[in-house]
Amino acid sequence: MMNSPVRPASKSPRRQRAGDAGQAFIEFAFIMLMLSVMVFSLIDFGRLIYEHEVVVNLSREGSNLASRGTGLTNTVQAIETDSALNLSDSNGLIIVSTVDFNTNGTFFVNQQLTQGLLPETSKIGVGSGSNVTAHVPTVLLGPPPVPSTNRTLYCTEVYHKFIPITPVGKLLALTLPTEEYDAAYFLGYSDNSL
Numbered sequence: 001m002m003n004s005p006v007r008p009a010s011k012s013p014r015r016q017r018a019g020d021a022g023q024a025f026i027e028f029a030f031i032m033l034m035l036s037v038m039v040f041s042l043i044d045f046g047r048l049i050y051e052h053e054v055v056v057n058l059s060r061e062g063s064n065l066a067s068r069g070t071g072l073t074n075t076v077q078a079i080e081t082d083s084a085l086n087l088s089d090s091n092g093l094i095i096v097s098t099v100d101f102n103t104n105g106t107f108f109v110n111q112q113l114t115q116g117l118l119p120e121t122s123k124i125g126v127g128s129g130s131n132v133t134a135h136v137p138t139v140l141l142g143p144p145p146v147p148s149t150n151r152t153l154y155c156t157e158v159y160h161k162f163i164p165i166t167p168v169g170k171l172l173a174l175t176l177p178t179e180e181y182d183a184a185y186f187l188g189y190s191d192n193s194l
Contacts, residue, residue, distance in 0.1 A: 062156030
């Protein structure tokens with residue numbers, strides 16, 4: 001008679017399936033955790049990019065309106081009305097300024113209007129009058145000086161506080177910017193007659 005080979009004792013098929021199911025559940029939970037972190041991160045990063053583009057467009061629109069003869073008050077109201085963001089509360093600030101060129105060669109803030117409650121100040125200059133020196137970016141100071149005689153530089157600054165809405169975004173608050181800022185400059189005529 002032939003001896004049959006001895007087989008090592010093995011787990012029953014039922015036990016193997018139960019162990020595999022536990023491992024699959026752990027893998028599924030780990031993958032779902034990673035996937036949800038990625039989805040929530042993408043939601044807040046997408047919102048940040050969208051809101052920044054809105055801020056950029058609003059600053060350009062404001063300077064464009066002001067340079068075409070719309071008063072500063074109407075410009076601020078138009079920006080607030082067209083905004084998809086709430087800029088009139090403590091999460092936003094709109095600053096529209098006019099910058100003129102002195103005969104002594106300095107830029108000064110001629111008029112300035114602010115709307116919103118975000119505690120920020122203008123990076124162009126605070127206040128208005130010939131004693132308020134304007135900080136015009138050097139890229140605008142090519143020959144001839146901008147603005148020149150009978151020309152006004154219209155500047156619109158828009159600030160917006162970014163608030164994440166997902167739990168992951170709130171956790172990443174240290175790496176996400178908390179505030180968005182943009183400024184746009186348009187050149188127009190002082191008497192607004194194009």
